[in-house]
Amino acid sequence: xxxxxxxxxxxxxxxxxxxxxxxxxxxxxxxxxxxxxxxxxxxxxxxxxxxxxxxxxxxxxxxxxxxxxxxxxxxxxxxxxxxxxxxxxxxxxxxxxxxxxxxxxxxxxxxxxxxxxxxxxxxxxxxxxxxxxxxxxxxxxxxxxxxxxxxxxxxxxxxxxxxxxxxxxxxxxxxxxxxxxxxxxxxxxxxxxxxxxxxxxxxxxxxxxxxxxxxxxxxxxxxxxxxxxxxxxxxxxxxxxxxxxxxxxxxxxxxxxxxxxxxxxxxxxxxxxxxxxxxxxxxxxxxxxxxxxxxxx
Amino acid sequence: xxxxxxxxxxxxxxxxxxxxxxxxxxxxxxxxxxxxxxxxxxxxxxxxxxxxxxxxxxxxxxxxxxxxxxxxxxxxxxxxxxxxxxxxxxxxxxxxxxxxxxxxxxxxxxxxxxxxxxxxxxxxxxxxxxxxxxxxxxxxxxxxxxxxxxxxxxxxxxxxxxxxxxxxxxxxxxxxxxxxxxxxxxxxxxxxxxxxxxxxxxxxxxxxxxxxxxxxxxxxxxxxxxxxxxxxxxxxxxxxxxxxxxxxxxxxxxxxxxxxxxxxxxxxxxxxxxxxxxxxxxxxxxxxxxxxxxxxxxxxxxxxxxxxxxxxxxx
Numbered sequence: 001x002x003x004x005x006x007x008x009x010x011x012x013x014x015x016x017x018x019x020x021x022x023x024x025x026x027x028x029x030x031x032x033x034x035x036x037x038x039x040x041x042x043x044x045x046x047x048x049x050x051x052x053x054x055x056x057x058x059x060x061x062x063x064x065x066x067x068x069x070x071x072x073x074x075x076x077x078x079x080x081x082x083x084x085x086x087x088x089x090x091x092x093x094x095x096x097x098x099x100x101x102x103x104x105x106x107x108x109x110x111x112x113x114x115x116x117x118x119x120x121x122x123x124x125x126x127x128x129x130x131x132x133x134x135x136x137x138x139x140x141x142x143x144x145x146x147x148x149x150x151x152x153x154x155x156x157x158x159x160x161x162x163x164x165x166x167x168x169x170x171x172x173x174x175x176x177x178x179x180x181x182x183x184x185x186x187x188x189x190x191x192x193x194x195x196x197x198x199x200x201x202x203x204x205x206x207x208x209x210x211x212x213x214x215x216x217x218x219x220x221x222x223x224x225x226x227x228x229x230x231x232x233x234x235x236x237x238x239x240x241x242x243x244x245x246x247x248x249x250x251x252x253x254x255x256x257x258x259x260x261x262x263x264x265x266x267x268x269x270x271x272x273x274x275x276x277x278x279x280x281x282x283x284x285x286x287x288x289x290x291x292x293x294x295x296x297x
Numbered sequence: 298x299x300x301x302x303x304x305x306x307x308x309x310x311x312x313x314x315x316x317x318x319x320x321x322x323x324x325x326x327x328x329x330x331x332x333x334x335x336x337x338x339x340x341x342x343x344x345x346x347x348x349x350x351x352x353x354x355x356x357x358x359x360x361x362x363x364x365x366x367x368x369x370x371x372x373x374x375x376x377x378x379x380x381x382x383x384x385x386x387x388x389x390x391x392x393x394x395x396x397x398x399x400x401x402x403x404x405x406x407x408x409x410x411x412x413x414x415x416x417x418x419x420x421x422x423x424x425x426x427x428x429x430x431x432x433x434x435x436x437x438x439x440x441x442x443x444x445x446x447x448x449x450x451x452x453x454x455x456x457x458x459x460x461x462x463x464x465x466x467x468x469x470x471x472x473x474x475x476x477x478x479x480x481x482x483x484x485x486x487x488x489x490x491x492x493x494x495x496x497x498x499x500x501x502x503x504x505x506x507x508x509x510x511x512x513x514x515x516x517x518x519x520x521x522x523x524x525x526x527x528x529x530x531x532x533x534x535x536x537x538x539x540x541x542x543x544x545x546x547x548x549x550x551x552x553x554x555x556x557x558x559x560x561x562x563x564x565x566x567x568x569x570x571x572x573x574x575x576x577x578x579x580x581x582x583x584x585x586x587x588x589x590x591x592x593x594x595x596x597x598x599x600x601x602x603x604x605x606x607x608x609x610x611x612x
Contacts, residue, residue, distance in 0.1 A: 138323060138326070138327075141542055141543065141546060141591055141595075142546060142587065142588070142591070143546040143547060143549050143550025143551075143587065144550060145550035145551070145553055145554065146546075146549065146550050146553070146568070146583070146584060146587055149553065149568060149569070149572050149580065150334070150580060150581075150584055152572055153571070153572040153575060153577060153580045154334060154337075154577075156575075157572075157573070226447065230447070230449050233449060234449060234450065234451060234554050237449075237451045237554070237557075238553075238554065238557055238569060239573075240572070240573075250449075250451075253451060253452060253455065254451075257455065257558075260455065260458065260459055260463065261463050264459050267452075267455050267459075268452075268455075268456065268459075271448075271449060271451075271452030271455065271456070272452075274448075274449050274452065275444070275447055275448040275449065275452065278447040278448075278449075279443060279444065279447045282443065282447060283443070
């Protein structure tokens with residue numbers, strides 16, 4: 001499998017790029033290591049924010065203070081305050097927990113269901129493989145937002161439901177990779193050797209197939225967190241996810257929308273947080289993908 | 298068509314037929330899934346229709362009126378029959394045909410999607426032609442692309458609104474109808490799409506620039522610009538063509554959010570409305586339309602591929 005770094009944006013379900021005939025130029029790293037280090041630091045900071053927001057921001061993100069409404073950024077409120085007088089920086093820091101957790105849930109759903117279906121498609125023979133592959137094609141061709149809206153319409157809105165909705169939309173990208181890996185590993189010499197030595201089906205599967213198939217999942221998932229976060233925050237921006245007064249980034253943006261004429265800061269900073277998070281996870285994920293490239297083929 | 302012509306184009310026609318049949322199968326599957334979704338929805342359809350009203354006989358009369366008392370297979374057959382005639386059902390909340398709910402909203406969305414699509418394609422072709430195989434420019438443009446495809450659509454929309462509508466007062470804040478009102482939404486929607494397209498296009502362009510025929514063209518003394526535009530671009534566009542289906546999908550999906558940010562009328566706002574009011578027939582109609590558009594576009598693209606690239610015909 002030729003993996004080119006440019007088409008690895010996993011949310012898009014892009015068709016696999018055709019292998020260049022013979023003289024394909026190796027795609028050089030678009031991101032210098034300095035950028036990768038920076039991105040890793042950002043990821044670490046975000047995770048720290050999500051785990052212990054109290055360390056980085058004092059005060060309650062839900063605490064309204066009507067004496068300091070819509071204060072512009074200042075030494076006291078670095079990112080200003082929103083229309084209920086809540087400190088925007090505090091809310092952005094606390095928001096990391098909600099936004100990242102929803103995205104992580106969605107990625108876990110995609111990865112688990114995708115791995116399962118991918119392994120099934122890779123092992124259960126031609127008919128199942130053909131059928132599942134068609135379904136993957138279909139689902140990945142469909143716009144994720146529309147698919148998620150359909151799930152929300154069926155299951156109702158809410159934090160868990162948007163995770164499930166976006167998670168379902170992301171199943172094919174994991175399933176496809178796992179399917180391809182399964183087919184490769186299944187025919188590898190060491191697996192055949194194991195079978196020759198009398199390993200049972202179950203043992204072959206658990207001891208040999210699964211660990212080797214799963215190696216690519218963490219890298220895929222890391223890249224995916226970024227794009228998933230974007231999809232999830234879009235749904236929550238539309239008002240279908242967490243509800244006020246939770247400090248979720250997409251929700252904060254949508255709450256700030258009406259007051260933009262007067263105050264730009266409550267809308268700009270949560271969006272910036274989303275963008276920086278997406279970029280950081282994508283950069284780190286792509287870097288690891290390049291590092292691992294060729295180890296699976 | 299003479300027999301000779303059929304023999305000559307036989308494989309081509311067979312591939313065409315396969316594609317069309319596959320497309321119809323996909324649409325049938327989507328329609329069946331939609332029917333199942335309508336009936337698998339939590340809560341009985343009659344209960345949803347009744348809303349908060351309860352009086353004796355209401356359920357029965359609703360069931361009779363909406364054909365819910367018939368066997369499920371009959372309902373399924375009727376559903377497919379209606380779809381084939383372009384009838385997308387009746388809205389639960391508005392009690393009028395879905396087609397007349399959706400109909401007036403199609404044009405604003407098409408306008409937005411077409412404008413954004415053209416913008417994205419032009420921008421990515423420019424980026425690819427200018428930066429492919431040129432390390433410095435390439436690094437710059439791939440950074441721009443990363444940022445472009447990582448920034449949430451709704452945030453871009455809001456920032457553009459703040460700068461160009463509130464501060465500079467160049468464009469109207471909301472609404473549709475005028476060209477000026479289309480500018481900001483189109484840019485917003487085009488940005489993430491352009492980011493992805495130009496990545497793919499530049500990659501294809503760089504692979505093309507490695508081909509021997511490029512060396513031949515250069516050896517003839519053709520200028521670099523002419524070579525890139527007249528010779529290399531044609532080849533580089535082929536892989537992008539297969540992205541057309543994805544492009545349409547991403548524009549439609551992005552339109553939902555863009556329309557919400559700019560308070561534009563359109564399919565997106567109708568869908569969002571239907572989702573929050575649980576008006577399943579409308580939601581499913583939009584999903585089916587999206588599936589239909591996708592199938593038509595990808596079938597057309599396949600045909601186009603075959604007619605552009607003779608190498609595919611011999612397979």
